Amino acid sequence: MQHKLLYDSKFFVTLLSDLTINVTEMFRDPSFFKVLREVVIPELKKQPFVKVWHAGCSSGEEVYSTAILMKEEGLYKTSLIYATDADDVVLDKAKFGVFAIDRMKDYTTNYRKAGGLASFADYYTARYDNAIMDNSLKKNIVFSNHNLVTDGVFGEMDMIICRNVFIYFNRDLQDRVFRLFSESLRPGGFLCLGTKETIRFSSFSDDFENVADHE
Numbered sequence: 117m118q119h120k121l122l123y124d125s126k127f128f129v130t131l132l133s134d135l136t137i138n139v140t141e142m143f144r145d146p147s148f149f150k151v152l153r154e155v156v157i158p159e160l161k162k163q164p165f166v167k168v169w170h171a172g173c174s175s176g177e178e179v180y181s182t183a184i185l186m187k188e189e190g191l192y193k194t195s196l197i198y199a200t201d202a203d204d205v206v207l208d209k210a211k212f213g214v215f216a217i218d219r220m221k222d223y224t225t226n227y228r229k230a231g232g233l234a235s236f237a238d239y240y241t242a243r244y245d246n247a248i249m250d251n252s253l254k255k256n257i258v259f260s261n262h263n264l265v266t267d268g269v270f271g272e273m274d275m276i277i278c279r280n281v282f283i284y285f286n287r288d289l290q291d292r293v294f295r296l297f298s299e300s301l302r303p304g305g306f307l308c309l310g311t312k313e314t315i316r317f318s319s320f321s322d323d324f325e326n327v328a329d330h331e
């Protein structure tokens with residue numbers, strides 16, 4: 117396999133996609149998005165322009181959720197969301213913004229639990245088995261390939277959302293990525309992690325202060 121990996125770039129993409137775990141959903145852990153809306157967004161509203169980095173965004177469900185939330189909070193027009201992943205296969209899906217219609221029922225429930233203000237169906241058009249996300253949500257999202265293990269700092273962010281990615285990294289790798297995030301955030305910027313992830317035991321825990329917990 118080593119020879120094929122070195123000389124066949126398509127094979128590399130396929131293998132990488134097989135090895136990465138891309139499970140995701142819209143408004144995953146609704147309580148997270150509720151806290152985002154109630155605690156973090158009011159702080160971000162104080163900025164004239166907001167830059168958000170979704171690291172390890174998978175097929176984009178989480179990114180569209182943030183875009184919806186920011187739109188409802190009147191923050192989307194003055195924001196830019198960078199959505200990155202190391203896996204081009206899922207990244208292409210994210211750019212496309214088309215999801216299986218049969219997931220929308222669960223996503224609607226998540227959206228409501230997350231404190232959604234409108235009707236979730238307003239954000240997509242149903243066509244056959246698909247839900248096509250509203251184009252207006254894509255306007256301020258930049259999708260690109262970025263590998264947290266090998267690539268560098270991403271710019272001065274106001275918020276980094278990296279959820280359910282650290283659980284796959286060992287301690288050394290976690291520290292490397294926490295350093296990357298620490299250097300990519302402006303002072304006072306927010307780092308959002310998954311429910312099973314914490315910065316508490318890393319060498320960078322002193323750089324951060326806990327603002328909010330969620331279930």
Ligand SMILES: C[S@@+](CC[C@H](N)C(=O)[O-])C[C@H]1O[C@@H](n2cnc3c(N)ncnc32)[C@H](O)[C@@H]1O
Pocket residue numbers: 136137138139140141144171172173174175178200201202203206262263264265278279280281284310
């Ligand atoms: C389980 S998904 C999480 C998706 C989303 N953040 C969520 O919580 O629903 C993990 C994602 O991390 C990505 N990933 C894994 N290692 C990565 C790396 N070194 N750099 C960037 N992305 C990575 C995978 O490709 C996958 O899409």
